[in-house]
Amino acid sequence: MLIxxxxxxxxxxxxxxxxxxxxxxxxxxxxxxxxxxxTTNFGIMRCxxxxxxxxxxxxxxxxxxxxxxxxxxxxxxDRPGGxxxxxxxxxxxxxxxxxxxxxxxxxxxxxxxxxxVEEIQKxxxxxxxxxxxxxxxxxxxxx
Amino acid sequence: MIYNEKIECMSRDEMHNLQSKKLAETxxxxxxxxxxxxxxMDKAGIKPEDIKSxxxxxKLPFTTKKDLRDNYPFGLFAAKQEDIxxxxxxxxxxxxxxxxxxxxxxxxxxxxxxxxxxxxxxGHKGSTVQVAYGYGLFTGGLGMHYGGxxxxxxxxxMSSGNTKKQLMLMEDFGTTILCCTxxxxxxxAEAIEEMGIDRSKLKLKSGIFGAEPWSEQMRTQIExxxxxxxxxxxxxSEIVGPGVSCDCEYKTGLHINEDYFYPEIIDPDSLKQIGxxxxxxxVFTCIEKEGIPLLRYRTKDISSLSNDECGCGRTLVxxxxxxxxxxxxxxxxxxxxxxxxxxxxLVNFADVEPHYQIIVERKENFDTLEIQxxxxxxxxxDEVRRLEMLRNNIKAxxxxxxxxxxxxKFVEPKTIVRSMGKAVRVIxxxxx
Numbered sequence: 001m002l003i004x005x006x007x008x009x010x011x012x013x014x015x016x017x018x019x020x021x022x023x024x025x026x027x028x029x030x031x032x033x034x035x036x037x038x039t040t041n042f043g044i045m046r047c048x049x050x051x052x053x054x055x056x057x058x059x060x061x062x063x064x065x066x067x068x069x070x071x072x073x074x075x076x077x078d079r080p081g082g083x084x085x086x087x088x089x090x091x092x093x094x095x096x097x098x099x100x101x102x103x104x105x106x107x108x109x110x111x112x113x114x115x116x117v118e119e120i121q122k123x124x125x126x127x128x129x130x131x132x133x134x135x136x137x138x139x140x141x142x143x
Numbered sequence: 144m145i146y147n148e149k150i151e152c153m154s155r156d157e158m159h160n161l162q163s164k165k166l167a168e169t170x171x172x173x174x175x176x177x178x179x180x181x182x183x184m185d186k187a188g189i190k191p192e193d194i195k196s197x198x199x200x201x202k203l204p205f206t207t208k209k210d211l212r213d214n215y216p217f218g219l220f221a222a223k224q225e226d227i228x229x230x231x232x233x234x235x236x237x238x239x240x241x242x243x244x245x246x247x248x249x250x251x252x253x254x255x256x257x258x259x260x261x262x263x264x265x266g267h268k269g270s271t272v273q274v275a276y277g278y279g280l281f282t283g284g285l286g287m288h289y290g291g292x293x294x295x296x297x298x299x300x301m302s303s304g305n306t307k308k309q310l311m312l313m314e315d316f317g318t319t320i321l322c323c324t325x326x327x328x329x330x331x332a333e334a335i336e337e338m339g340i341d342r343s344k345l346k347l348k349s350g351i352f353g354a355e356p357w358s359e360q361m362r363t364q365i366e367x368x369x370x371x372x373x374x375x376x377x378x379x380s381e382i383v384g385p386g387v388s389c390d391c392e393y394k395t396g397l398h399i400n401e402d403y404f405y406p407e408i409i410d411p412d413s414l415k416q417i418g419x420x421x422x423x424x425x426v427f428t429c430i431e432k433e434g435i436p437l438l439r440y441r442t443k444d445i446s447s448l449s450n451d452e453c454g455c456g457r458t459l460v461x462x463x464x465x466x467x468x469x470x471x472x473x474x475x476x477x478x479x480x481x482x483x484x485x486x487x488x489l490v491n492f493a494d495v496e497p498h499y500q501i502i503v504e505r506k507e508n509f510d511t512l513e514i515q516x517x518x519x520x521x522x523x524x525d526e527v528r529r530l531e532m533l534r535n536n537i538k539a540x541x542x543x544x545x546x547x548x549x550x551x552k553f554v555e556p557k558t559i560v561r562s563m564g565k566a567v568r569v570i571x572x573x574x575x
Contacts, residue, residue: 044530
């Protein structure tokens with residue numbers, strides 16, 4: 001049910017992101033989903049890869065501070081209102097979302113939303129009850 | 144103008160006698176009232192009677208900032224608490240500040256030496272003195288304030304900052320003498336130019352600048368741009384505050400008010416006295432203070448003394464401008480900052496490893512201090528919000544401990560150079 005996401009601290013300095021993605025590319029790591037949260041001085045890159053343990057080691061060896069976090073992956077119909085429905089459900093049950101980002105898979109008509117919440121179990125129950133499909137990691141990786 | 148001709152132009156012989164008398168009285172008093180000094184003197188086998196003249200001063204023990212810290216807050220006071228009418232504090236090397244106390248007489252004597260200083264800048268009863276040093280626990284503001292009042296001048300207690308108002312009142316009140324840090328003076332000069340203020344509308348004649356090191360080039364810049372005479376003032380709160388010394392129009396060193404603060408230059412390693420015109424560490428003995436009369440206080444400032452004749456007629460011994468220190472203390476916008484204070488704040492944050500570097504810059508005459516901190520695994524949060532919160536908390540704690548606002552920048556791990564020996568903590572890019 002839970003997807004392992006890697007988060008990396010990146011200084012707002014020229015070439016840092018390029019250096020990070022280069023390290024991943026050179027080691028055969030395929031990025032399934034990617035998002036970057038930026039502030040004035042630094043950014044946090046978040047990504048989903050198939051072998052997160054391998055990727056984490058590569059990233060750390062390349063000199064970055066990184067850690068893994070657990071996120072939920074949910075399928076929503078890829079049409080206007082698709083995301084709003086899911087967020088409406090979570091909102092009505094007072095679930096706080098720390099952040100989210102999306103990516104589109106080529107194989108289906110659905111878009112994928114990745115998001116991080118504090119109350120993971122409660123959120124899983126709420127979504128399942130509403131018939132919103134939560135993806136397994138296998139499903140996420142097999143794009 | 145010489146405020147106190149009797150003292151400031153006293154013959155060397157008379158001064159010697161005066162100092163000898165005062166030193167003997169002071170040593171007697173601290174031996175009786177300050178257990179710290181009694182202990183030190185007993186251990187060294189020195190009795191108050193052994194100090195008969197100022198030449199015996201080298202028999203006395205030294206005092207350091209650590210002694211002030213170890214006896215925080217009032218352990219070195221020689222007067223009863225009920226006789227202390229003012230308490231000031233300045234930066235300590237760690238969390239606790241350095242505390243000094245003044246009796247009524249101390250406050251009057253402090254006003255006297257500051258009055259001499261303002262007179263050195265051409266001040267008199269008809270002057271309007273704008274004090275733009277910080278008022279508060281810092282001795283700069285209140286020190287110059289009381290000096291101005293004693294002189295009989297009109298004192299404008301602006302304190303620091305609020306540049307627009309400073310300039311508005313400078314024009315409206317007809318300020319003739321400005322007191323602030325030299326970097327702020329240049330800042331004001333720039334503001335005048337940028338705001339298009341008509342210099343001819345200002346009545347500014349001179350300024351008394353200090354609380355941070357500044358070069359002769361900077362003085363020339365200030366004099367040219369503000370069109371004033373700039374005087375160099377030196378002081379430290381442990382000794383009294385501003386008013387320890389100030390230079391005259393001949394600019395050949397700062398005349399020390401040695402009837403109150405007896406100066407020595409020592410070799411910081413051997414601790415032996417060095418004669419005139421040789422560089423060493425400046426040491427002061429307060430020979431007339433009641434509140435906290437420190438004996439042979441090691442300032443860590445590097446200077447030299449000269450006592451040849453000065454064209455102004457004053458016989459007070461002169462010290463060279465202090466441009467360096469024998470420790471790692473920084474002066475940022477007039478405030479003393481110790482890298483050890485910064486480290487003590489960082490280690491208090493549980494997840495922060497003290498891999499840090501301090502970058503000091505001067506941009507448009509404004510000093511900035513940036514502390515770069517490496518983001519370790521433990522510190523790193525996946526959420527921007529939490530990382531920002533940590534940064535803000537560190538910033539707030541730094542402000543509270545250091546007394547100035549600093550920038551905190553998170554940097555990637557291993558970007559701060561590790562050294563084999565002592566870590567290079569400070570990169571000072573200012574060209575003073």
